Structures are given as C-alpha cells and as structure tokens.
Amino acid sequence: MFYGFVPLPWWGYIVVTLGLTHITILAVTIYLHRCSAHRALDVHPIVSHFFRLWLWLTTGQSTRAWTAIHRKHHAKCETAEDPHSPVIFGIKKVLWQGAELYRKEAKNQETIDRYGKGTPNDWLENRVYTQSQAGLKIMMVINLILFGVPGIAIWAIQMCWIPFFAAGVVNGLGHYWGYRNFECEDASTNLSPVGILIGGEELHNNHHTYPTSAKFSIKPWEFDIGWGYISILSLLGLAKVKRISPQEKIIPGKSLDADTVTAVFYNRFQVLSQYTQAVLLPIFQQAKQKLVATELGLDSSAWQAAKTALIRDKLLVDTAHYEHLSQVMHQHSALNRVVELRDKLVQIWGQTHASSKDLIEALHHWCKEAENSNIQALKEFSVYLQSYTLKPSSEYC
16 A cells, blocks of 8 residues: 555656646646636636635635635735735745735734625634644645555645745746836736746736736736636637636727727826837937937946936835936936926826826827927837727626
C-alpha cells in the first residue's frame, strides 16, 4: 500500500499534482474572484457547490472571508487599509508572507461584515466550510488512500499552491513588476500576456482597470484561460456572463454624438492608453531628441523619470519625477500642450453629473482645440475620437 490504490509512474504524480492545483486555481479565479467578489458572472448551483467543496478541501478558505478581503483590497488599494499591498508592506512581505496577511485580515470582523455581503449563508457554509482544518485533513486522507506516501507530497504542494501564487505572486508581484496596459489609480501590473499558470490572474492590471469584467484579456495577444473555461460553462448552460470590458469600434466619418460620449466614458482607460501611445510618447520622443541636441542637463535616469511622470497616475509618482517632467515641458511647448489637452480630456469624462448635451459640447470643443493646435498627432487623435463607438454588448463594465 506504499503507492495507494492508484500507483503511477514518476511523471504521473507530476501530472496529477498540476491537475489538482489547476482545479484549485480555477475555483479561485472563476468562483471566488470573478463570480463572488465582483459579480461579473453567475454560475449554476452545481458549479458553485463543487467549487465551495473543493476550496474547503484544498485551501480551507471561506467564501465570505475571501470575498470580503478582496473587495476591501479594491476599495482601499495601495493605502494603509489595503490588506496586502506591496506599496505599503513591501514586496518581500507580501510575496513570502501574503497568506499571513490574509489570515490576519480574516480575523477583522468589521471587514467581513462590511465587505462580505451577498455571499453564501447556508447550513454548509456555517456548519461545515467554517471548519477549515477538517477539509484539509480530509484531503490529506484522500490523497494518502489514492496515492499512498507520494500523496502526502501532492497534498503538501496543494497546501502551498494558493498561499504562494494567489496571496504572494498575484497580490505581491501583481502590484510590483510587469507591464501595464492602462494607467488606473493603483500599481497593478500584468505579469504575463499569457494567463495559464494562475488561471488568467496574470492579467492583473487589466482586472484592476475593469474589475467587474468576467474576461481579463483585452489586447489581441493576451490569453486568459479562465475566460476559456467560463465560455465552456456558458455553452453548457452552467454560467451566465454579466459584464465584460468595453470593446472599441471605429466608424470613419462618424460625427461626434451621444454614442461617442457613452463610448468614451465606458472605455476611458483605453482611450487614455491610445492617447498615450499615439500622442504623448511620440511628442515626448521629439522633445527628447530636440532638447538633448541643445544640451539640456538631464541624464538618462532623469529622462526615464520624466517619461514615467508623463504616463503614470499622479498618485504613483514621486515629486522628483515631476520636477524632471516640468523641466522638459518648460522647454518644449508641444509637449506642454499635449499634456494640457490630456488633462482636459480626463476632466471631461470626470463630469459624471453633466448632461449628454453638455458633454457632447465639451468633447466637440476639445476636438476643435486639438485640430487648431498645429500638432499632427493631436489632429489625428481628434479624428479618432470623433469616430469612436463601442461594439454591441449586453453589458459593459
């Protein structure tokens, strides 16, 4: 009985371990994260009960506690009240001790009561799944019976998988290292354009930009395996997607109207990203080439700092970076102008209480300013903005 009832070759244990941990990852990303915490989709009771049972056996986590802590993370992101921000606690603390930060916050009843609303409150949740150690012990016994002594090693890896990859890698590295598609108001990053190992959670910047989207991939080259499974569940009638991130549609020659306003509002982060790529960065490069030739006293690190201040959210950039950017803008009027118009555009979609008529007029005035600027990149962006609308969808974030 050393190898249990299911003896396997050495590689078989690796396949089984990866398969079991993959199911756990899917339970976290589909059920806990996208369904429970953000209400981006609904899943059939059969699916939700399976995931709840599986999470009890493999993580001992409560749906209510996990949901509450994650919602608080979004509500208080990168502040002293964020349960697990590397900006506050440091990357080493969150990466290697993220599970401890989670357990500490789970003991905060105020967090659970305030952010845990709408989660399961049935007999199973209150009498069974709250007994976290019982589930973990049952999983160990199951592994031991099926795989014998190697099953203990499989169980140990199962116990470490979520604490490291979810609590450490996603919550830690996902706010510290990687690339950013969008400049949302936190430090979130995409760890990889291919989201397989952590179920699509690798696309963390996309998620923080559109938190209520059931689909994390946005760019054509990005892949979210969690969304693939959700699509399969939807085809089987076991899931219903409620919201996804907006998808732009450009109609050449289209006049600026109420659809434009709606599209720009719902997809403002992608509009801003396009402005950065098509206007800000090219003009910044022109400024750098011109001012380096005139021997402006900035070294390479100062230029990089100025570029960071140009594209990152103000809350995430220190004063020294802005001093370098101000120095460049003072010497280059075109860069100063495109930054000014970027800020005006942001102010327009910040007018949440303005009427559609007023917003159309404000956008129309902005486009006129861009066209009269004598800056080609701004003129082209004005044409792009007026042609902007969204692809049809049942519901956008």
